[in-house]
Amino acid sequence: MPKINPNHATARRRKAVDKLMTSLIVVATVLAIVPLVLIIADVASKGIPVISLSFLTSLPGWSAAGVPTGGIANALFGSFIMIVIAFLISVPIGVGAGIFFSEWPESRLSTISSFTNDVLAGFPSIVIGIFVYIVIVLSTGTFSALAGAVALSIIMIPIIARSTEESLKIVPVTLREASMALGVSRWRTVLKVVISTGRSGLATGILLAVARALGETAPLLLTVQGSNLFPTSLFQPTAALPLLIFNYGMSGDPTLEAQAWGAAFILIIVMLALNLSTRFLLGRRLGEVRAEI
Amino acid sequence: MPKVPKGDLTLKAAAATAAILIIGLLGSLAVELFLGSTPSINKFGLSLILGKTWDPLDNVYLYGAPPFVYGTILTSAIALLIGLPISLGVAIFLTEKLKGKKTIAYVLGTVIELLAVVPSVIYGLWGLFILGPFLRDYVEAPLHRYLGFIPIFRGTPLGSDFFTAGVILAIMIIPTISAVSRDILNAVPNSQREAMYSLGGTDWEVIQKSVLPYARSGIFGATILGLGRAVGETMAVTMVIGNMPNITASLFSPGYTLSSVIANVFTEAPSALYRSALIELGLILFFVALIINLLARLLLWRMTRGSHFRI
Secondary structure, eight states, rough: OOOOOOOOOOHHHHHHHHHHHHHHHHHHHHHHHHHHHHHHHHHHHHHHHGGGGGHSOOOOOBTTSOOBBBHHHHHHHHHHHHHHHHHHHHHHHHHHHHHHHSSSSSSSSHHHHHHHHHHTTTSHHHHHHHHIIIIIIHTSSSSHHHHHHHHHHHHHHHHHHHHHHHHHHTSOOHHHHHOOOOOOOHHIIIIIIIIHHHHHHHHHHHHHHHHHHHHHHHHHHHTOOOSSSSSSSSSBOOOOOEEEEEEEETTTTHHHHHHHHHHHHHHHHHHHHHHHHHHHHHHHHHHHHHHOO | OOOOHHHHHHHHHHOOOEEEEEEHHHHHHHHHHHHHHHHHHHHTTTTHHHHOOOOOOOOOOSOSHHHHHHHHHHHHHHHHHHHHHHHHHHHHHIITTTTTHHHHHHHHHHHHHTTTOOOOHHHHHHIIIIIIIHHIIIIIEEEEEHHHHHHHHEEEEEEEEOOOHHHHHHHHHHHHHHHHHHHHEEEEEEHHHHHHHHTTOOOHHHIIIHHHHHHHHHHHHHHHHHHHHHOOOHHHHHHBBBBOOOOOOOSSSSSSOOOHHHHHHHHOSSHHHHHHHHHHHHHHHHHHHHHHHHHHHHHHHHHTTTTTOOO
């Protein structure tokens, strides 16, 4: 084998290029992480001082001089209501479609619907907001928590369907065969064996969908409008946490801006907690399933 | 033929209904947007798409899509220009440089994926109060002072402009592009790398000459997916772009995008016709997003033979 002279100009140049590119790659990775650290640090340092029990439990209010004094209870309640309704709508549809994708993957319906589902998952949420505005806000004549919930459920369905499919597909085929060999019918096998084996993956997908919906703002802008009060019915304008952050952040009023940071801190903590816990849940569970195979 | 139990049929019917609903959802989205924009299409014809002005303060409302389409294209282009190299760097670092260090790669990968978890309204808040002023003072002002003779650096550095919007979008698409590219690079067979190493290639030569070319179409798909996110992103852009319809080469000018004008004006639209014009902008966004998504999925689908990417 010919020996490469380490002092040869070409060899030196190649090594230099290699070093340069390696450092650029490291720089890129650092650049990608810095914003995350800064965002979390800034939201925490500006948000934490605002937070108190009354901030979380009282409605927006104004002092006699017109300075905002209240809290964000309306937004917390509104977001909660909408997530619950969106959950009730999206889980049956999402899980049902996911079961169809994993149980009948060869059917033409499965191929088309699965592809549609992917497309829907990457869709601009503001367009979903327009759709719900036309279908629900215009026909009921009012902005409402129900309209907001429907918009959020359209965002959740593709996420739930995809994760259901994936968590059911990794259930070992031997489990299914064992159940069928005992004479158990297919639907019982799917419901009792397949789903219960893949249930933590299923739960993970649903939690991720909830987290995603919790932070969505654009469709709510067109469907719930916001309100300073607790809603008394599903058919009236309602507040939501991300919407409040947007409105307060753009208000130009320093007190409201500070409150926006406080609300942002609450939101980011919930989002990070939901995501990290699901990651932990899924990571461990996937390990177990692999070990079983 | 053995009798199929009733339960089996019920399960299949219920699951199929859900699958059909998803198709119906996309279908009715298209139909409703089209119906909603018919008044505007009938009234203005092509002039909405070709028209140049949009002045909601004027008593005679003038409609025109170009400033918004321009803003969407410009901000997405800035986002890709900044975000793509960084995302590729991250993906290469995670797959090629951290080979065999699975735990570190997992933790780093998770940290970067968390960027996708931060809600866009929080990016907006951060962009408005922290990033915007920072860019204005430390990036835009020097660029303007020393390179102001180049048209893109003309204008007044404001911090709420095309440039800030592009940077925020770059940060937001990094997790998308880097996570998908990482999976693509992981799918490149090792024989591909070994061949180049056995020829005496350096690490970078292996990446540049045999890994990246092999992953080309997948990385392209990942990029398109990131582009889709940038094009559709609403809240963060609305909060930092300054919200003024503008067609100018200057990056330091306030602008508007398709999605941000809908977010800002829709609920306060002064007339049904005005609202219909906004819905037509939504229809444009719908088709752009549809094409981008179809393209990305097809590219990724081909590269990975059917397995999915959840972003």
